[in-house]
Each structure stands twice: as C-alpha cells, then as structure tokens.
Amino acid sequence: QQQVKQSPQSLIVQKGGISIINCAYENTAFDYFPWYQQFPGKGPALLIAIRPDVSEKKEGRFTISFNKSAKQFSLHIMDSQPGDSATYFCAVHKVYNQGGKLIFGQGTELSVKP
Amino acid sequence: EADIYQTPRYLVIGTGKKITLECSQTMGHDKMYWYQQDPGMELHLIHYSYGVNSTEKGDLSSESTVSRIRTEHFPLTLESARPSHTSQYLCASRPGTGAVTEAFFGQGTRLTVV
Numbered sequence A: 001q002q003q004v005k006q007s008p009q010s011l012i013v014q015k016g017g018i019s020i021i022n023c024a025y026e027n028t029a030f031d032y033f034p035w036y037q038q039f040p041g042k043g044p045a046l047l048i049a050i051r052p053d054v055s056e057k058k059e060g061r062f063t064i065s066f067n068k069s070a071k072q073f074s075l076h077i078m079d080s081q082p083g084d085s086a087t088y089f090c091a092v093h094k095v096y097n098q099g100g101k102l103i104f105g106q107g108t109e110l111s112v113k114p
Numbered sequence B: 001e002a003d004i005y006q007t008p009r010y011l012v013i014g015t016g017k018k019i020t021l022e023c024s025q026t027m028g029h030d031k032m033y034w035y036q037q038d039p040g041m042e043l044h045l046i047h048y049s050y051g052v053n054s055t056e057k058g059d060l061s062s063e064s065t066v067s068r069i070r071t072e073h074f075p076l077t078l079e080s081a082r083p084s085h086t087s088q089y090l091c092a093s094r095p096g097t098g099a100v101t102e103a104f105f106g107q108g109t110r111l112t113v114v
Helices: none
Strands: A004-007 A010-014 A019-025 A033-038 A045-050 A056-059 A062-067 A072-077 A086-096 A099-104 A108-113 B004-007 B010-013 B019-025 B031-037 B043-051 B054-057 B076-078 B087-094 B109-113
Touching (some): A004 A086, A010 A019, A019 A108, A072 A086, B004 B087, B010 B019, B019 B031, B019 B087, B019 B109
Antiparallel strands (some): A056 A062, A062 A072, B004 B019, B019 B076, B031 B043, B087 B109
C-alpha cells in the first residue's frame, strides 16, 4: 500500500515564483522526513530534511512545513529559478529491525520557466 | 559529491542473460539499499542490507538477488533477464549508527532488456 502520497505529479512555475509540493503519509511510526532532488541522469540528493518535533525548517530558499496532526509535510521553494528544474521526492524514514528504511513519494517534476 | 559508484551506467542485454549490477561505496557505510525507479519516476525499495552478511528484501518484490560480502560492495544479480526488468536501478548507502542520516545515491544503472 502507498504509505506516502505526493502531489502534484508535475508543476510549472515562472522564475521568481513559489513552488509548493505536498506529501501526506499514513503511518505515525516515521521519525524523519527528507526531501530529495534529482536531476536527469543523476541519483537523488538530499535537499532538506525535518524531524517530527519541529513544524518548520528553512535553508536558504527551501522550507519544509510539517503538520504532525494532519500527517502532511510540504516543500516550499521561494524565488524559484530555472536551475531548480528537477524531480523532487519526499520521503519518510521508517524504523525497522536493526535500522530503518526510506520510503519515497511518487515524485514531482518541477519546471521553472525563465 | 558522494563516494558511491554504480557500474555500468547503461546496459542493453538480451532476454535470458545473467547480469550483475555493481555498487561500491568508499564511505564505510553499514547500510546499503537498492531502489528500482520506473519511468514514472517513483522509487521502490527492492533490497537492503544493514551490514556484512545481512540482506533483506524490500517493499517491491523483485526477481533479483543481492549479496554483501564486503562492507563497501553490494552487487545486484539477475539470473535471467527479462524485458519486464527494464528499469533504472539506484544504489544508496547511509551510515549505520546514531540518529537517522542522509542517504547517498549513486548515479544509477539504466537497464534495457530486449
């Protein structure tokens, strides 16, 4: 079953605009919520992450907003730039046996138009 | 830049052939993962390992097998490739101790079975 649902599937934003990508999860046994960025031909790379004891984390133009009661978290990209055009994945970390594993959302293809 | 390497980057192979996708990391990470990324972008966990001689199947059933004889090496093998195995395969690693940490991804192997 899908434990993480990401939306929208694709997003087009004008340069300078705000990009917003949302994720909803179904289980409360997650302890870490990262966002990964993937450029064509590359593997995903960590962009920003949050733990469930805070409601917001900001790093430069990127902000995660986390709503624990609603089981939702979102990525906001302020002043979006063409160089931000990539695929973005939310993920949740599930504690499991000797360690844990990351479960990814379906991905959002962001295109920032100049 | 993450020190995790996948070879080959691209592979076109005939049905029925045996193939091994290589993944190596020089960071000394205990935890390693294989994800299958379909054309719709979504990442599915197919195998993971928490250390030498430890391997587990992931959330998505896969006909592939893995081994972990050395910390730095986590190869994936398909005994008899089929067109349904055509996909991108991503390897990742994380440190094994302490709080949840960033996962580092390789650049992926794009496999086409004809």
